[in-house]
Amino acid sequence: EAKLVQSGAEVKKPGESLKISCKASEYTFTSSYVGWVRQMPGKGLEYMGIIWPGDSGIRYSPSFQGQVTISVDKSIKTAFLQWSSLKASDTAIYYCARLSPDTLVGTKRGRYFDTWGQGTLVTVSS
């Protein structure tokens, strides 16, 4: 069964940098997109972007383009999410998740996050 294990909680000050990780196991890492999802305190799920570990191709949600960097090191089956200068508004739980293969039935298609990490709480406070 596929598994994603994320790095531990972080407490940072505004302006600091941060890189959190998501280690995959029990599936072929280079054959599935890995995505990131933000959940601010008491709020809903927000899609941030996905990366294809095979060639590091990335698609960002417009809301997060330029705000974060998604990367991957396929040699250690790990995806990363990083910030160069944190803001208080970055305080949230961040989930990594594996994207399912594309499903096409007739004209209907879809993909979803079929495996989730446990989440990483990032707290940014002065």
Next chain:
Amino acid sequence: SYDLIQPPSVSVSPGQTASITCSGDKLGDKFVYWYQQKTGQSPVVVIYEDAERPSGIPERFSGSSSGNTATLTISGTQAMDEADYYCQAWDSRTVVFGGGTKLAVL
């Protein structure tokens, strides 16, 4: 961008049927997925491809989708079903989440 609209909250009595809707333009032309998120936990898929139930998800969870609306139905709702529920679709090579619905079992 594509939007999915859910009611912020739904209440149901134990043993009764809960219905949570998700609306979007021509949503019936896309597959819809439903996640359950209990407090302090990661989301878990309870319905995929409109109406399919993953192994381990109780039969009381069902889904349907037509036109502009998808519906998650929980029959014989139990206290353990109290959670936030999110619908999700795939549009323009992007994951789109609904705003989430808090299900209260009162």
